Amino acid sequence: MVETLQQALAFSYGNNDTLIDSVKAVELFKILVEQEDPQALFELALFYDHERGDCMLPPNMYYRDQYWLRAARLGHTQAITMLFDLFKRKNTIFDTVGYDNHLSEQLYEELHQITDQLSTQGNTQALLIKGRHGVSYTDIETIPYLYQAWNQGEKLSASLYLSHCDDEELKQLGLCDTETWTTHFEHAQQELMHDLEHAFQQGQIQKIIEFLRSDESSYISEQNREQLWQWRQKFYQQQADLGAAEAWLQLPRLAETSLSHLKMAAELKQPVAQYAYAYELDRKADLSDDECDEIEHYFTLAAEQQHAQALYEKGRYYTQDDPERAKQYFQQAGELGCLDAIEWMVTLTEQQEQAQWAELALKYGSIDNKVKTVLVVALRGGLGIQENHQLADQLKFDLETTSHWDQIFSLALSAATQRYEEQVQPKIEALFDESAEPSGLSHRLVSRIKSWFK
Known part of the structure; x- marks a missing residue:
């Protein structure tokens, strides 16, 4: 099993002997997840934590947080840290409307208990978690944990957080001042x-990637951080030159050669690269017919290899002209966890099937009003999903609140537009008159500002 984990990590990150291949990495991580391997759980969650389709898997809060929670319960401190940060921002799947109001608080407390248990066992990373500002306790309580972590060899993180403590509190505990800890951090x-x-x-x-992912990376010197990014980019360039299609995806996309590099990667028949090229090409303005055909071609190739976001894009092509064909693509993408595709299935289906897709969408964190509208009825019974009148009432309340805010915004926008036309626009025109600016420029600027209110 150890060899399999090492192989999965090699495919995920790449090394001198292995080219990056996230498709193989995900396959291996899924095998290890069934064996409750904590590192595999953590790594697989990362594949669901993205905003762009540079992965076979779709972005999905539910799978991300469930995998991290399972890893945390197995004592994986990186997963605990990730979840603590998400809980502080109320950005977990457990904070969404489809989950019990108290579940988030219960899980947050459970993470504290896990961290306490690990710290009593001498786990250095757990000590850092307990000592980090804002995670658990006040400064005077966190300092001993940080100092213990420092003594156990965690010099960088411990000295960083101690350098941000209060000098008086450090003095009370017989420790050196923040200036000294800053020197230690250097x-x-x-x-x-x-x-x-x-x-x-x-x-x-x-x-290097794991460190750049950490909070501590924000506090090192700009020169050091830039050096790390240069090493990272140099590594990916080496991987790309050796034929790793996905390495091109990690290189800057602002360069003039970016699209041509992505196309070369797509031609290596790797689905993640095929999707990435089609995605980037689709962002261009004024596409030619040939480019439109090329976009569809590469989305199709990626979809044929079960790339979730590519399947979703294929479904979008047919929503107007062939809804049944669109449903086929959306269903495949939805079964892979693509929330956007699931929300489309709610729109394109009826009765029990619609209710089931809506239930799944809510489970994955959907805030779509169509989903809520369907569930307000379905959760009261008769459409094949479990009744939950309390949740139905909550969703109905959310819809009514959203409607009220929409009305308020509409009224506020109307009032702002009227005030602009009556008070602001005349003053702008007067300024241009005083400056003797060309009337054409004045008219264009006034028109542009006015368009903001539409």
Whole structure:
């Protein structure tokens, strides 16, 4: 199993001996997840935590948070940290309307209990979690945990957080002041850069990526952070030159050669690269007919290999002209966890099937009004899903609240437009008159400002 995990990580991040291949990585992580491997659970969750389709899997809060929660319950401290950050921002699937109001609080408390248990076992990362500002306790309570982590060798993170503590509280506990801890943090940065440079030379890019993903990366010097990004980009360029299609996706997309590089990657017949090229090409303005055909072609190729977002894009092509064909694509994408496709299925189906898709959409965190409208009726019984009158009432209340806010916004916008026309526009025109600016420019600017209110 250890070898399989190492192989999965190699495919996910790449190294000197292995080219990046997220398709193979996901396949291996899914096998390991069935064996309750905590690192595999953590890594698979990351594949659901993205905004763009540079992955075979769709973005999905439900799977992301469920996998991280399972990993956290197995003592995976990175998963605990991720969940703590999400809970603080109320950005978990458990904070959405489809879940019990108290579930989020219960899980947050459970994470504290897990962290406490790990810290009593001497887990350094757990000590850091307990000591990080805003995660659990006040400064005076966090300092001992941070100092213990420092003594156990976690120099960078511990010195960083201690340097942000209160000098008086540090003094009360017999510790050096924040200026001294800042100096310790500078020394720890030097050691970090030495270790990460060695990792880069050995092709162990995973260590650099994991650090750049951490909160601590925001506090190192700009020069050091830039160096890490340069190593990261150099590694991906090396991978791309060796034929790793997905490596091109990690390189900057602002360069003039970006599309041509993505096209080369797509021609390697890798579905993630095929989707990425079609996605980026589709963002161009004034597409030619040939480019439109090319976009559809590569979305089709990626969809044929079960790329979730590509299946969704194929469904969108047919929503007007061939709804039944659109449903086929949306259903496939929905079964892979694509929320956008599931919301389309709610629109394109009826009765029990519609209710089932709406129930799934809510489970995945949908805030779509169509989904809520369907469930207000379906949750009261008779459409094949479990009755839940309390949730139906909550969804009805949400819909009514949204409607009220829409009306308020409409009235406010109307009032703002009227005020602009009566008070602001004359003053702008007067300013241009005083400055003797060309009337054409004045007219264009006034028209542009007025258009903002429409």
